Amino acid sequence: MHQIPIKNVAGARLIDPFRREYYYLRLSITDVCNFRCTYCLPQGYRPDSGREKFLNLNEIRLLAKAFAAMGTQKIRLTGGEPTLRKDFLAIAENIAQIEGIKQLALTTNGYRMEKDVAAWKQAGISSINVSVDSLDPGMFHSITGENKFHEVMRGIDKAFACGYQKIKVNSVLMKHLNAQEFSRFLAWIKDKPIQMRFIELMQTGEMDEFFRNQHISGQVLARQLLEDGWQLQEKGHTDGPAKVFRHPDYLGEIGLIMPYEKNFCASCNRLRVSAKGKLHLCLFGEEGIELRDMLQSEQQQLALQARLFSALQGKREHHFLHEGDSGIRRNLATIGG
Ligand SMILES: Nc1nc2c(ncn2[C@@H]2O[C@H](COP(=O)(O)OP(=O)(O)OP(=O)(O)O)[C@@H](O)[C@H]2O)c(=O)[nH]1
Ligand SMILES: C[S@@+](CC[C@H](N)C(=O)[O-])C[C@H]1O[C@@H](n2cnc3c(N)ncnc32)[C@H](O)[C@@H]1O
Numbered sequence: 627m628h629q630i631p632i633k634n635v636a637g638a639r640l641i642d643p644f645r646r647e648y649y650y651l652r653l654s655i656t657d658v659c660n661f662r663c664t665y666c667l668p669q670g671y672r673p674d675s676g677r678e679k680f681l682n683l684n685e686i687r688l689l690a691k692a693f694a695a696m697g698t699q700k701i702r703l704t705g706g707e708p709t710l711r712k713d714f715l716a717i718a719e720n721i722a723q724i725e726g727i728k729q730l731a732l733t734t735n736g737y738r739m740e741k742d743v744a745a746w747k748q749a750g751i752s753s754i755n756v757s758v759d760s761l762d763p764g765m766f767h768s769i770t771g772e773n774k775f776h777e778v779m780r781g782i783d784k785a786f787a788c789g790y791q792k793i794k795v796n797s798v799l800m801k802h803l804n805a806q807e808f809s810r811f812l813a814w815i816k817d818k819p820i821q822m823r824f825i826e827l828m829q830t831g832e833m834d835e836f837f838r839n840q841h842i843s844g845q846v847l848a849r850q851l852l853e854d855g856w857q858l859q860e861k862g863h864t865d866g867p868a869k870v871f872r873h874p875d876y877l878g879e880i881g882l883i884m885p886y887e888k889n890f891c892a893s894c895n896r897l898r899v900s901a902k903g904k905l906h907l908c909l910f911g912e913e914g915i916e917l918r919d920m921l922q923s924e925q926q927q928l929a930l931q932a933r934l935f936s937a938l939q940g941k942r943e944h945h946f947l948h949e950g951d952s953g954i955r956r957n958l959a960t961i962g963g
């Protein structure tokens with residue numbers, strides 16, 4: 627591992643050997659989830675045998691502070707289902723107050739949105755991405771294992787009523803489950819400020835046949851959108867991986883997340899920390915670097931920054947999904963997607 631002397635770390639930014647800079651941290655705060663999405667946790671959440679707990683509020687605060695000191699401007703809370711944590715609001719409030727953090731985002735299955743979204747806004751959550759894999763209540767139930775379609779939709783309405791200007795909706799594209807709903811999703815966002823994102827199914831260690839049967843490329847949708855007059859938008863430096871399209875006749879936008887596309891990783895700008903405090907340099911393909919021992923006091927901040935910088939020098943240029951190599955990733959719930 628490339629070491630940086632602690633005295634030099636104060637002004638160091640998170641730049642990797644390929645000159646990519648990391649502005650965006652995806653922070654998983656729990657592995658627990660109450661849904662059983664077919665592509666993620668089809669058997670539901672099962673605790674692992676270890677006794678290690680998830681990062682506590684203070685550890686999370688110290689972690690976010692160190693990242694912010696190195697140039698991180700956006701933190702996304704994810705999981706599992708992040709909103710199941712009892713101290714979720716306290717976590718959000720603490721991170722939102724850290725100097726340098728301009729955006730505090732949330733990815734959620736929407737289960738608690740109707741009830742809690744006003745409190746999320748109050749706590750400082752600046753944007754919300756919510757998963758809705760189907761607009762058909764029965765299909766939603768069979769994909770997620772929960773009969774909660776109407777609750778989630780009311781949650782989206784409530785988010786707008788609470789003052790969110792735009793909501794991003796995630797839908798994992800599956801050939802025989804929801805792919806036929808594309809035009810229905812389009813009609814849904816005609817008059818709503820929703821960025822509807824279609825995500826290509828990514829292969830993980832726990833799926834094999836499911837991937838072979840269900841994966842479809844987003845390229846077909848991209849071609850169709852361009853033919854139909856949708857225009858590709860420029861990206862900002864803290865944006866996620868979606869290619870975003872707009873159309874003059876639609877209030878909503880379309881986002882396509884196509885991790886199998888050539889050059890997908892060239893603009894990688896994000897790092898991940900798991901709920902138990904391991905740094906993951908990529909969504910796929912490595913075991914994680916321990917950070918928790920550096921999260922026990924304020925005095926460790928520079929040493930923590932030095933560890934982050936050194937670790938980043940080992941980041942690979944891209945994932946190896948094309949070769950069917952999902953690294954050690956059993957499913958995306960263990961790292962927050
Ligand atoms: N392969 C890959 N997939 C990613 C990466 N970042 C996000 N995704 C996937 O994109 C999908 C949507 O993720 P979200 O949690 O909504 O976050 P995002 O797309 O980064 O969102 P914004 O920050 O709002 O643009 C999920 O399936 C993620 O697993 C990445 O770096 N690599
Ligand atoms: C792991 S979930 C965690 C946050 C929250 N529970 C949710 O579902 O939004 C984050 C995102 O990863 C996506 N995801 C999970 N497994 C995936 C897979 N195998 N391929 C593509 N996207 C996946 C989900 O659809 C969701 O949008």
Ligand code: SF4
Nearest residue numbers: 659661663666706735
């Ligand atoms: S995608 Fe999200 S809601 Fe669905 S099982 Fe995975 S973590 Fe839970």
Ligand code: SF4
Nearest residue numbers: 891894908909944945
């Ligand atoms: S797959 Fe890895 S390298 Fe590629 S964009 Fe995602 S995190 Fe970055």
